[in-house]
Amino acid sequence: MIKARVTVTLKNGVLDPQGKAIEGALGALGFSGVGAVRQGKVFDLALEGQDRAKAEADLKAMCEKLLANTVIENYTIALD
Amino acid sequence: MKSAVVQLPGLNRDRDMIAALTKISGKAPVTVWQTETDIPDVDLIVIPGGFSYGDYLRCGAIAARMPVMQAIREKAEKGVKVLGVCNGFQILLEAGLLPGALMRNASLKFVCKEIKLQVVNADTDFTRAYAQGQVIRSPVAHHDGNYFADAEALAALQGNGQIVFKYAEGTNPNGSIDDIAGVMNKAGNVLGMMPHPENLIEAAHGGSDGRGIFASALDVIAA
Numbered sequence: 001m002i003k004a005r006v007t008v009t010l011k012n013g014v015l016d017p018q019g020k021a022i023e024g025a026l027g028a029l030g031f032s033g034v035g036a037v038r039q040g041k042v043f044d045l046a047l048e049g050q051d052r053a054k055a056e057a058d059l060k061a062m063c064e065k066l067l068a069n070t071v072i073e074n075y076t077i078a079l080d
Numbered sequence: 081m082k083s084a085v086v087q088l089p090g091l092n093r094d095r096d097m098i099a100a101l102t103k104i105s106g107k108a109p110v111t112v113w114q115t116e117t118d119i120p121d122v123d124l125i126v127i128p129g130g131f132s133y134g135d136y137l138r139c140g141a142i143a144a145r146m147p148v149m150q151a152i153r154e155k156a157e158k159g160v161k162v163l164g165v166c167n168g169f170q171i172l173l174e175a176g177l178l179p180g181a182l183m184r185n186a187s188l189k190f191v192c193k194e195i196k197l198q199v200v201n202a203d204t205d206f207t208r209a210y211a212q213g214q215v216i217r218s219p220v221a222h223h224d225g226n227y228f229a230d231a232e233a234l235a236a237l238q239g240n241g242q243i244v245f246k247y248a249e250g251t252n253p254n255g256s257i258d259d260i261a262g263v264m265n266k267a268g269n270v271l272g273m274m275p276h277p278e279n280l281i282e283a284a285h286g287g288s289d290g291r292g293i294f295a296s297a298l299d300v301i302a303a
Binding site for chain 2 (some may be wrong): 013014015017018021065066067069071072
């Protein structure tokens with residue numbers, strides 16, 4: 001079993017109104033000096049088998065085909 | 081002309097769309113379920129609005145990977161007209177049949193109201209019932225209608241006349257780049273739009289400004 005974490009974030013230059021709202025809420029809680037909050041998504045996956053190269057290739061295909069919308073999002077893949 | 085309406089779990093504007101197509105063309109559309117891979121011969125396929133798959137992952141993302149979308153892609157490549165409204169627009173973008181993406185409204189709020197829509201390209205199969213530049217009324221109802229395309233894609237849309245509708249007179253309800261409300265593919269047979277023309281087609285709706293889109297696509301423009 002291979003455990004993997006996929007992180008999907010908005011590309012630079014894509015406006016993130018949710019991140020802006022979170023930034024404002026952090027300020028309202030008294031956390032000063034917090035700038036440029038960008039929110040994203042995390043996917044934890046468990047893959048059968050031990051072939052790490054295959055897992056990485058499969059995860060890349062999953063990101064391209066479904067997990068990320070590459071028009072607006074970037075992704076990173078980390079294996080345990 | 082014959083039409084079809086696609087049905088997926090979570091869509092909720094399909095009955096409105098069926099009613100609009102039936103009233104305007106005089107013929108009821110066939111309905112196509114998400115698992116179908118063989119779409120009957122029709123001239124227009126409509127993907128209506130709603131919340132397919134609960135908007136999980138991203139609006140339209142799961143629906144765009146259903147078998148019916150492969151069948152729609154093949155039909156579109158053969159020149160069959162495809163119209164996606166609201167969630168249908170989101171699905172067409174996620175399926176890669178149209179360029180760009182729709183993101184959360186800039187206000188972060190669901191908007192449900194009437195806006196003004198300018199027909200910025202009246203020389204299309206979907207808009208020829210209107211005059212170039214005509215401003216029409218249309219309802220909108222969405223949470224993720226904030227259209228985005230990068231600079232290169234936007235320039236291509238503008239250069240090819242693929243921007244069909246824009247929010248007019250300061251009524252942009254969602255922060256869409258360049259006030260874009262609807263775009264088509266380069267070939268001109270696939271149109272996606274956030275507003276709901278099917279909800280403004282007769283006196284009982286308080287107006288019929290949306291009728292021209294269906295009349296154009298179904299080739300039943302009144303003389």
